Amino acid sequence: MTTAELLLHPIRLRIVQALLGERMLTTADLRAELPDVPAATLYRQVAALVEGELLEVAAERKVRGTFERTYRLRTADAHVSAEEAAGLSAEEHRQAFMTFIASLLADFDRYLTRDDIDLGRDGVGFRQAAMYLSDEEFRDFLQDLREILGPRLANQPAPGRTRRILSTIVMPS
Secondary structure: OOHHHHHOOHHHHHHHHHHOOOOEEEHHHHHHHOOOOOHHHHHHHHHHHHHOOOEEEEEEEEEOOEEEEEEEEOHHHOOOOHHHHHOOOHHHHHHHHHHHHHHHHHHHHHHHOOOOOOHHHHOOOOOOOOOOOOHHHHHHHHHHHHHHHHHHHOOOOOOOOOOOOOOOOOOOO
8 A cells, every 4th residue: 555545544644643743642542532433443544554654563561461552653654755646646636635624624623622612822723825936935935944843843742732733735826
């Protein structure tokens, strides 16, 4: 199975997203984070991600006669390469984008079901902006983003830190 096929499945994408930020989770942890996913489906999709080498076993411990595995995302491998993306058909790109958008919508819906939501306090927002950039200016912009995001992406969980998901979509209009 290609990386695109692995990542662009709705349940597998949610598993990958749950592990973003250097998180290490057991299948029990994943079940708690994805309560709407049947256990058998979750186990099957985790196995597919391990077999596809997007997840790795970070730890293993014996629990009541069986082994509990803790999984970690292989972040460097968890993306569709430019070469693989170039080989996708327009319909496959459309399906991939729809999976991504559906995942964002589900994340936002889960946020809205919390008891105490406050978009301002929580820093939740969405907006669009148009920029007129040459190809060189656009490459510079992307490099600037990498420089800004890099140190923040390296932050580890700590008291006072909230895990936040930043999603981006860039396309010419």
